[in-house]
Amino acid sequence: MGKHRHDDHSHGHTDVPLDALKDKLRAGSRKITGPRQAILDVLRRESHPLTNREILQHLGHEECDLATIYRSMHLLGALGLVRKYDFGDGIARFELVRGDDETHHHHLICTACATVVEIDECFPTALEQTIAAQSGFSKLTHKLEFFGVCPKCQ
Amino acid sequence: MGKHRHDDHSHGHTDVPLDALKDKLRAGSRKITGPRQAILDVLRRESHPLTNREILQHLGHEECDLATIYRSMHLLGALGLVRKYDFGDGIARFELVRGDDETHHHHLICTACATVVEIDECFPTALEQTIAAQSGFSKLTHKLEFFGVCPKCQ
DNA sequence: ATTATAATTGCAAACGATTTGCAGGCATGG
DNA sequence: CCATGCCTGCAAATCGTTTGCAATTATAAT
Known part of the structure; x- marks a missing residue:
């Protein structure tokens, strides 16, 4: 194809996710x-979850194929570089995992204008232990998103 | 079509959802x-959320068309007789709303065998007020499901 | 550097869940 | 009992996502 003009290797700020990408890719004999x-560049610039189609639009339709984005998101998700969210409309959204450890958080989505607010606290984590004890389940995880009408849309 | 053999109008227990159905349908000039x-019968017999395809199988493929089930679920959901759940696999699941008021609850799904356990407590409700106050959003709701590995699949 | 090899991509077709257009069939009010 | 308009079945259309395949590219070895 030969049209991936990804030549910004000289910007100033620390390029954490790119380094992490390279390390993790190499560890699995995958290619950089x-x-x-x-794709990681696009995600790094955005602060809220993006759909694959939105990522494509940010990239420009010439830059890369939609199928490649889908495949990449699977890989990046498996590598732990990206987290997948479900806002209930049947479209997957992805957000960059910032920092090496847990960046677990949830979202508050406006049902009128789709504005997304990040909710930093993670409430159910503590409760998972109670549920695990009561149910006998292990390896508990959860999905939690809040919905409402934002101030502008009242 | 003329093949809807729904003739069990003589069973003993109180038929709450059917009465509610009739009331709410009539209120919107929709037909019983x-x-x-x-569909409501099937849902009443099952205690865990069913996909539309599962509902179709319970009904027997001759009983009603899949498209009709989809349309019915929209209507029943709008009437508040049925609640929609999303277990993260891209397939909608529906559960009967039992009782007139809130039957708000969540689920714990085994990621190995798909067993569903109902979680009666609703933790985030109290926290919604905090979030609403902090964010300025109104009409807060939330979606919360837990995932893990059930005792049999450990 | 050059080459060999496997991973990756683009494209298009396949897929599965859900929606919708339409013509005929029914529930309900009058 | 009739007329009206809501509903249904069927099939085709949508839409997000996945996949087969041949061509392309990154990487390691030479």
Whole structure:
């Protein structure tokens, strides 16, 4: 294809996710390709979860194929570089995992204008232990998103 | 079509959801049809959320069309007789709303065998007020499901 | 550097859940 | 009992996502 102009290797700020990408990719004998770097770039610039189609639009339709984005998101998710969210509309959204450890959080979505607010606290984590004890389940995780009408849409 | 054999109008227990169905349907000048009653019957017999395809199988493929089930679930959901759940696999699941008021609850799903356990407590409700106050959002709701590995699948 | 090899991509077709257009069929009010 | 308009079945259309395949590219070895 030869049209991945990913030449910004000289910007100033620390390029954490890109380094992490390279490390993790190499650890699995996967390749550091243009589309993968470009996708992480897009995610790094955005602060809220993006759909694959939105990522494509940010990249420009010429930059990379939608199928490649889907495949990349699977890989990036498996590598722990990206987290997948479900806002209840049947479209997957992805957000960059910032920092090495847990960046677990939830979202508050406006049902009128789709504005997304990040909720930093994670409430159910403590309760998972109670549920695990009562149910006998192990490896508990959860999905939690809040919905409402934002101030502008009242 | 003429093949909706919904003739069990003589069973003993109180038929709450059917009465509610009739009331709410009449209030919107909608019709009390065989498929709608049959679907609620299926849901009443099951204690965990069903996909539309599962509902179709319970009904028997001759009883009603899949498209009708989809349309019915929209209607029943709008009437508040049924609640929609999303277990993260991209397939909608529906559960009967039992009782007139809030039957708000969540689920714990085994990621290995898909067993569903109902979690009666609703933890985030209290926290919604905090979030509403901090964010300025109104009409807060939330979606919360837990995932883990059940005792049998450990 | 050059090459060999496996990973990756683009494209298009396949897929599965859900929606919808339409013509005929029914529930309900009059 | 009739007329009206809501509903249904069927099939085709949508939409997000996945996948097969041949061509392309990153990487390691030479």
